[in-house]
Amino acid sequence: MAASDEVNLLESRMVVPLNTWVLISNFKLSYNLLRHPDGTFNRHLAEFLDRKVTSNANPVDGVFSFDKVIDRMPSLLFRIYRPSFGCETRVTMIDLERPVESEYVPVIVFFHGGSFAHSSVNSAIYDKLCRRLVSTCKAVVVSVNYRRAPEYRYPCAYDDGWTALKWVNTRTWLRSKADSKVHVYLVGDSSGGNIAHNVALRAVEAGIEVSGNILLNPMFSGEERTDSEKRLDGKYFVTIRDRDWYWRAFLPEGENRDHPACNPFGPKGISLHGVIFPRSLVVVAGLDLTRDWQLAYVKGLEKAGQNVKLLHLEQATIGFYLLPNNEHFYTVMDEINYFINPDQQ
Amino acid sequence: MGPFDSVAASGTNSPSSTLSSSSSSSSSIAKPPPPPANDRLLVDAGYEVRSSNLRHLACRLDHLDSIFSAGEAAVPSAVGLHRSDTAVPDGFLGLPFDACAAAHYNPSDLTSWVDTLLSEFSGPLHPDAAAQLGCWSSVGPTGTFGQQNLNVPAAAQPMAALTAQEEDSGIRLVHLLMLCAERVQSGEIQQATTLLDEMQALLSYVNTSRGIGKVASYFIDALSRRVLNVGLPDSSPATTYENEVLYHHFYEACPYFKYAHFTANQAILEAMEGEDTVHVIDFDLKHGLQWPALIQALALRAGGPPMLRLTGIGPPSPDGRDTLKEIGLRLAELAESVNVRFSFRGIVAVRLEDVKPWMLRVGKGEAVAINSIMQLHRLLGAEANKAEPIDSVLSWIREMKPTIVTVVEQEANHNQARFLERFTEALHYYSTVFDSLEAACSVQPNKALAEMYLHKEICNVVCCDGAARTERHEPLSEWRQRMDRAGFSPTPLGSNAYKQAKMLLTLFSADGYDVEENNGCLTLGWHSRPLIAASAWHTAPNPPALPDPNHNSLL
Numbered sequence A: 001m002a003a004s005d006e007v008n009l010l011e012s013r014m015v016v017p018l019n020t021w022v023l024i025s026n027f028k029l030s031y032n033l034l035r036h037p038d039g040t041f042n043r044h045l046a047e048f049l050d051r052k053v054t055s056n057a058n059p060v061d062g063v064f065s066f067d068k069v070i071d072r073m074p075s076l077l078f079r080i081y082r083p084s085f086g087c088e089t090r091v092t093m094i095d096l097e098r099p100v101e102s103e104y105v106p107v108i109v110f111f112h113g114g115s116f117a118h119s120s121v122n123s124a125i126y127d128k129l130c131r132r133l134v135s136t137c138k139a140v141v142v143s144v145n146y147r148r149a150p151e152y153r154y155p156c157a158y159d160d161g162w163t164a165l166k167w168v169n170t171r172t173w174l175r176s177k178a179d180s181k182v183h184v185y186l187v188g189d190s191s192g193g194n195i196a197h198n199v200a201l202r203a204v205e206a207g208i209e210v211s212g213n214i215l216l217n218p219m220f221s222g223e224e225r226t227d228s229e230k231r232l233d234g235k236y237f238v239t240i241r242d243r244d245w246y247w248r249a250f251l252p253e254g255e256n257r258d259h260p261a262c263n264p265f266g267p268k269g270i271s272l273h274g275v276i277f278p279r280s281l282v283v284v285a286g287l288d289l290t291r292d293w294q295l296a297y298v299k300g301l302e303k304a305g306q307n308v309k310l311l312h313l314e315q316a317t318i319g320f321y322l323l324p325n326n327e328h329f330y331t332v333m334d335e336i337n338y339f340i341n342p343d344q345q
Numbered sequence B: 001m002g003p004f005d006s007v008a009a010s011g012t013n014s015p016s017s018t019l020s021s022s023s024s025s026s027s028s029i030a031k032p033p034p035p036p037a038n039d040r041l042l043v044d045a046g047y048e049v050r051s052s053n054l055r056h057l058a059c060r061l062d063h064l065d066s067i068f069s070a071g072e073a074a075v076p077s078a079v080g081l082h083r084s085d086t087a088v089p090d091g092f093l094g095l096p097f098d099a100c101a102a103a104h105y106n107p108s109d110l111t112s113w114v115d116t117l118l119s120e121f122s123g124p125l126h127p128d129a130a131a132q133l134g135c136w137s138s139v140g141p142t143g144t145f146g147q148q149n150l151n152v153p154a155a156a157q158p159m160a161a162l163t164a165q166e167e168d169s170g171i172r173l174v175h176l177l178m179l180c181a182e183r184v185q186s187g188e189i190q191q192a193t194t195l196l197d198e199m200q201a202l203l204s205y206v207n208t209s210r211g212i213g214k215v216a217s218y219f220i221d222a223l224s225r226r227v228l229n230v231g232l233p234d235s236s237p238a239t240t241y242e243n244e245v246l247y248h249h250f251y252e253a254c255p256y257f258k259y260a261h262f263t264a265n266q267a268i269l270e271a272m273e274g275e276d277t278v279h280v281i282d283f284d285l286k287h288g289l290q291w292p293a294l295i296q297a298l299a300l301r302a303g304g305p306p307m308l309r310l311t312g313i314g315p316p317s318p319d320g321r322d323t324l325k326e327i328g329l330r331l332a333e334l335a336e337s338v339n340v341r342f343s344f345r346g347i348v349a350v351r352l353e354d355v356k357p358w359m360l361r362v363g364k365g366e367a368v369a370i371n372s373i374m375q376l377h378r379l380l381g382a383e384a385n386k387a388e389p390i391d392s393v394l395s396w397i398r399e400m401k402p403t404i405v406t407v408v409e410q411e412a413n414h415n416q417a418r419f420l421e422r423f424t425e426a427l428h429y430y431s432t433v434f435d436s437l438e439a440a441c442s443v444q445p446n447k448a449l450a451e452m453y454l455h456k457e458i459c460n461v462v463c464c465d466g467a468a469r470t471e472r473h474e475p476l477s478e479w480r481q482r483m484d485r486a487g488f489s490p491t492p493l494g495s496n497a498y499k500q501a502k503m504l505l506t507l508f509s510a511d512g513y514d515v516e517e518n519n520g521c522l523t524l525g526w527h528s529r530p531l532i533a534a535s536a537w538h539t540a541p542n543p544p545a546l547p548d549p550n551h552n553s554l555l
Helices: A002-015 A018-034 A043-049 A124-137 A156-169 A191-206 A227-232 A240-250 A291-303 A327-340 B040-044 B051-070 B072-079 B099-104 B110-121 B127-135 B164-185 B189-203 B211-228 B237-253 B256-271 B291-299 B323-337 B376-380 B389-399 B419-440 B446-463 B476-485 B495-506
Strands: A063-072 A075-083 A106-111 A140-144 A183-189 A212-216 A280-285 A308-313 B277-282 B307-314 B342-348 B367-373 B404-410 B488-490 B513-518 B521-526 B529-539
Touching (some): A018 A043, A018 B040, A018 B051, A018 B110, A063 A124, A075 A156, A106 A191, A124 A327, A140 A156, A156 A183, A156 A191, A191 A212, A212 A327, A280 A291, A308 A327, B051 B110, B164 B189, B164 B211, B164 B419, B189 B211, B211 B419, B237 B446, B256 B291, B256 B404, B256 B495, B256 B521, B256 B529, B277 B291, B291 B323, B376 B389, B376 B404, B404 B476, B419 B521, B476 B488, B476 B529, B495 B513, B495 B521
Parallel strands (some): A106 A140, A106 A183, A212 A280, A280 A308, B277 B367, B307 B342, B367 B404
Antiparallel strands (some): A075 A140, B404 B529, B513 B521, B521 B529
16 A cells, blocks of 8 residues: 555646646545545534635626525535626626626536535635636636535536526526527536436426536446446545535435436436537546546537537546646636637637 | 534635735844744635645644554543433543633644644654655755745845744754754664654744754754655756756855855966966856956966966756856856957866866966865865875875966865764854844845755765765865865965955845954854955975875976
8 A cells, every 4th residue: 555655646746837736636535534434524624624715896807706605505606706897887786697798608507516525615726726717718707606515416506506596597688689589508517417427317307508518527426336446536635525424425325326316327317319409518537537427428419410419538637627727627628618609709 | 512613723815824024134123023924825715824834734643643543443432522312512631622722722733733632642753654755855944845936035025023932942943953863973873763753742932033043944844854764955967057046046145156256266376377268167167156256366466367267177967057167168258358368168077076187178288277175175085095186186186287276275174084063163154144044134035045045955964975975075284284184375365355245245235244264274264253264375395295106206
């Protein structure tokens, strides 16, 4: 165990910048403390350790944000990010929901990651990521503070995502001028990617149009142990053990990882043949041990005749998109922008 | 604590603590030193970690990780956190989970958070963790790695009093450095590694942007490379260009090379009075910065300038350019503009000992000046079972019967056989050099690059052995003996040179530089510690002290 630890740590060190390594390692070690073997979670400690930022209606780098509580039971909160209205303007209460002015305004419904258990809309890393998405894509971003495991299992997170989608879709102030429609993109990383897929499924059923799905290292799995899981176990910050813990915490009790929420194209999955599913961009980090499951997801969409683009970054580890200090970050931001704004290139 | 209370986060609108730039390097106001810069990206993520501390923090995280992997199931109980089936909030490290805990622990301060966890969990350093310490192949003490850019320290900070804690930590660091060197000397690598870890921890209490903190961090880095076999910052010949950049900035940042060139030129000028053809052989041309001044001085010589031939020796350029020739051309242009007949020849050699006298094509009737600025010491190392090249080189120099040999060398004994003595000497020597840089140079990036230049020297002295160790500085007293044995007599550097050297120094802002006369030689030092020694020599009329096997007669 000791010898392979040496190799393991050596490898992760070699492929990420030092500050990224420090950041992700810190998460890994802190999260170790939060997960109890009996499936319980130290929520208080988690909230204490999570670095949070307030929303800020004053534009910073051209982006301002505000929080919106849209439901009290259960409490559902969004953080909305918008491009500022010109350099000098101070944003007042009236301006927060001022109608968008452009012919085409992409609205990103964002689901943060954290393996269904960690992080919130006000986590610093996700607040920053949302701001970057606004700047890069000239989009409005609605970040959803979905209910987390293990306190709230499947399907709570999907319910909250669905509520968010319906809410966004019915905001007149988010309608693009050109066609008076809200152009929604479901975007998420890790568990957020999984939520995006599942919310898209509901949208399809209900006939709500989603312009596209963007999944960054989406969290999928299955009972089978794939090659990448075996090969990369413990090597790049993530272990099979912790992945299993999170699925046990999210899925209904008694269910295994072939549950369709976890394994959408597995033995219990539903077929998407003939379904008008949104076009998808799936970004896979080659050094993520769940890589094979993500690639299987892409295959599943392809086989069902769906429009999916795969961006496979073979040298990337989890979390590469959190700090703009590596080429993968810029590649992905460009791809996302191109996916959302194909005409503006 | 609810999920939406913002906790001490720096947010997206407050910049990380920035260093205030100051143009004065000699302020006497005792302001507290500004905090070193935090890594900007980690600040955005809500964490305050000094860039200079990243590598150290990473090692601690490593260590924590190895502890966790070693005792996975035991972790929660080790901390006293309860596996709670009830709604009762868990305690954290023994404290009830409330404002009390928040007051004691700031999770944004990653370094102390990690240290807290370590002190909760760990005993002695896990042996595998110790080995893992060596895996950080960073470029320098600032902990850069992979794709991250080098953090250059900001412009000069006002000189300020050290806090008492900093002073204590500084003293302790020096003590630990010496201890660690002793362990290395006696081959106790495990202990040395432990000490390295301790020193890294101590560095977080010390201001590593100046003073003892800075010097210590370079030496800790060098020691780490030696102990953990990590390798040198860069040793490939392809980095010749980078070396040139570093040299250039070191040249600008402090007076050492300027002084060396100036003093040597003065000696050559005086020795060549009355000569019609002067042939200068420069053992390391570099950028040829020494020669414009000599050309101009010769142009103004009473009675007109001589014909000047310059032979410049230098390493091959990796990119196929003929750097030597380019420099030669520029010098030729200058000479032409002041009406000095001039010709240049470049000799490409990887090692000085590969140059043979016949390559230099010294002509009949030429007065030869051999110019060696910080080069002779490179000839003191030897490959296994071979003689030191210095003897054969000095021998052919003597045979050439040069009118003058100018020698400038670092005034230090970094060629001692025992590692411990070498290390101690280097620590004191480079501390002084860094001090002088600190005081005399506030311009960036000159200062940072000058430090990198020195960093490479330090690493060579500390980490290398055998033929790889080229920085084998020896003090003037040793060189005197060598030159004497090789059949040279000293040419005193006159009072003229002394006075002019002193005047040259007034052009530099800091008062701390000293020029001293030492039995016909001149030394340049910082606050009475000589750092560079310049001397001049000519062929002794008597034969060399040791019999030369190539000569049968005594003449």
